[in-house]
Amino acid sequence: MTTKRIAACVGGGVIGGGWIARFLLHGWDVNVFDPAADAQRKIGEVLDNARASLPELSDVGMPAEGTLTFCDTMAEAVANAEWIQESVPERLDIKHKVMADIQAACPTDAIVASSTSGFKPSELQQGSSRVQQMMVAHPFNPVYLLPLVELVPSEATDPALVEKAKQILTSVGMKPLHVRKEIDAHIADRLLEAVWREGLWLINDGIATTEEIDDAIRFGFGLRWAQMGLFETYRVAGGEAGMAHFIAQFGPCLEWPWTKLMDVPELTDELVQTIADQSDAQSGMHSIRELERIRDTNLIGIMRAQKQTNWGVGELLNDHDERLKQLG
Ligand SMILES: NC(=O)c1ccc[n+]([C@@H]2O[C@H](COP(=O)([O-])OP(=O)(O)OC[C@H]3O[C@@H](n4cnc5c(N)ncnc54)[C@H](O)[C@@H]3O)[C@@H](O)[C@H]2O)c1
Numbered sequence: 405m406t407t408k409r410i411a412a413c414v415g416g417g418v419i420g421g422g423w424i425a426r427f428l429l430h431g432w433d434v435n436v437f438d439p440a441a442d443a444q445r446k447i448g449e450v451l452d453n454a455r456a457s458l459p460e461l462s463d464v465g466m467p468a469e470g471t472l473t474f475c476d477t478m479a480e481a482v483a484n485a486e487w488i489q490e491s492v493p494e495r496l497d498i499k500h501k502v503m504a505d506i507q508a509a510c511p512t513d514a515i516v517a518s519s520t521s522g523f524k525p526s527e528l529q530q531g532s533s534r535v536q537q538m539m540v541a542h543p544f545n546p547v548y549l550l551p552l553v554e555l556v557p558s559e560a561t562d563p564a565l566v567e568k569a570k571q572i573l574t575s576v577g578m579k580p581l582h583v584r585k586e587i588d589a590h591i592a593d594r595l596l597e598a599v600w601r602e603g604l605w606l607i608n609d610g611i612a613t614t615e616e617i618d619d620a621i622r623f624g625f626g627l628r629w630a631q632m633g634l635f636e637t638y639r640v641a642g643g644e645a646g647m648a649h650f651i652a653q654f655g656p657c658l659e660w661p662w663t664k665l666m667d668v669p670e671l672t673d674e675l676v677q678t679i680a681d682q683s684d685a686q687s688g689m690h691s692i693r694e695l696e697r698i699r700d701t702n703l704i705g706i707m708r709a710q711k712q713t714n715w716g717v718g719e720l721l722n723d724h725d726e727r728l729k730q731l732g
Pocket residue numbers: 414415416417418419420437438439440443490491492493494495502519520521522542543544545
């Protein structure tokens with residue numbers, strides 16, 4: 405008989421809910437601590453979405469679901485957990501308090517990971533006497549479908565626990581990307597913020613609407629990014645002469661005024677209202693839950709297409725199927 409593995413999810417909002425689903429649907433028992441009155445309802449809705457979508461990625465069937473337990477206290481949630489995932493609001497004072505409460509009650513050899521989008525692990529570790537078990541595990545929404553997790557240790561994190569974290573994340577179908585040097589906002593959010601900032605400028609300057617910007621992404625380079633990313637795409641764009649030729653051709657543009665660089669548009673009430681109105685006109689006919697289901701169905705199609713070419717995320721899904729086959 406194999407012992408059940410226990411994950412504790414502290415904070416069960418958009419991201420915590422996704423983590424709960426990711427672990428639960430891979431057979432882990434999951435303890436949840438979230439004091440919000442509507443936490444159970446919201447988590448239930450995320451789980452409905454996950455149950456309808458995650459199994460669609462697999463050709464071999466998923467393990468039996470684990471047991472979900474809502475706990476009244478932090479101590480109850482984390483006491484026997486092997487993996488503890490903190491997903492509370494992105495404020496350092498809240499994170500410090502929650503981390504202290506977690507570490508007062510959790511096993512000393514548990515992995516204590518934070519979903520933080522921006523804080524460095526060394527910032528989260530301030531004031532802790534057991535820094536060695538703390539790291540960042542930054543996922544992407546929806547956590548139950550998107551495999552990427554940026555795994556960011558600080559110099560004080562135990563390297564053996566980082567290796568263990570990689571194995572656990574892989575076993576639940578994820579792609580741990582070890583960020584070797586901690587930096588504000590890790591890797592992906594730095595890239596995303598550059599694109600987002602330019603998008604805000606294009607609206608601020610009356611060049612494009614939210615819908616036109618989204619079309620510029622989803623009918624073109626977004627599709628390329630989904631399977632080759634940035635640098636491999638540009639390698640191909642360089643033709644037979646390759647990467648060096650591509651840089652020779654487009655490198656000088658970097659010094660032309662193609663972007664606003666680090667300038668940030670002021671988020672005036674007027675700009676925020678313009679964006680909200682345009683977004684309502686673009687997508688207001690769908691509820692958020694409908695949009696989530698449309699998103700999930702599209703993601704499954706895009707990801708499954710790459711299973712056939714055993715490329716990128718498709719290779720990861722095929723490897724995961726093999727692992728699940730051996731387990732089951
Ligand atoms: N939303 C995203 O796309 C995204 C993506 C990756 C990472 N993150 C990160 O994940 C974390 C959570 O973000 P979110 O978008 O899920 O926020 P959210 O507001 O949806 O959820 C936060 C949850 O934490 C709960 N909470 C508040 N105080 C708590 C406490 N003391 N103990 C336990 N639970 C508590 C709240 O009730 C809420 O359910 C942040 O650090 C954020 O940067 C967010």
